Amino acid sequence: QVQLVESGGGLVQAGGSLRLSCAASGRTFSRYIMGWFRQAPGKEREFVAAISWSGGWIYYGDSVKGRFTISRDNAKNMVYLQMNSLKAEDTAVYYCAAANRIIASTSYEYDYWGQGTQVTVSS
Numbered sequence: 001q002v003q004l005v006e007s008g009g010g011l012v013q014a015g016g017s018l019r020l021s022c023a024a025s026g027r028t029f030s031r032y033i034m035g036w037f038r039q040a041p042g043k044e045r046e047f048v049a050a051i052s053w054s055g056g057w058i059y060y061g062d063s064v065k066g067r068f069t070i071s072r073d074n075a076k077n078m079v080y081l082q083m084n085s086l087k088a089e090d091t092a093v094y095y096c097a098a099a100n101r102i103i104a105s106t107s108y109e110y111d112y113w114g115q116g117t118q119v120t121v122s123s
Contacts, residue, residue, distance in 0.1 A: 002026040002112040004096045009117030012086055016121075020081040022096030022114060030074040033057075033099040036081045037107055038092035038119075045107050048094070049081060052103070059105050063089075088123040 008020040022034070035050035047061045049070035058070060069082040079096060094117050097110035104110060 002029060002032060002098045004098060004112055004114035006094065006096045006114045006117040009094060009119045011120045011122065014086060014088055014121055014123045016086050017082070017084045018086065018119060020083065020094055020096075020117060020119070022079040022081075024077045024079065024096075024098065026077075029077045029098075031100065032112075033101055033104045034070075034072055034079040035097045035099065035104060035110060036070060036079075037095045037097060037110075038090075039095070039116075040089075040092040043092075045095070046092075047105050047107070050099075050103075050105055051079070057103060059103070083119070086119075086121045088121050091119060091121050093118050 003025040005023045036048040037045050039045040049060045051058050051070045067085045072079045096114040098112040099110040
């Protein structure tokens, strides 16, 4: 079992930055792929980024490439999403998720989810 708690969301102006954090519980955290997804009102959940247990595999959604950076600290059971050059279209609830797989970039591949944190970008 893995429990996930996101934090760091808030209101930011377009062009600004935010850093999301995800605290994970569970002794096997380091074995899981960790991902970030987001969901805006009226839209489907969208893949944002994912990172393997070693950090050797990192994958980004097309809409965030070059602006967002995912990282993890297995010693602290933490995953981060650094978001730069934010745009109004980045406004969404952001979810942290864990997958017991080798690679995973779709929501159905993830086994555990956090409750989400709201990110609002004002234009």
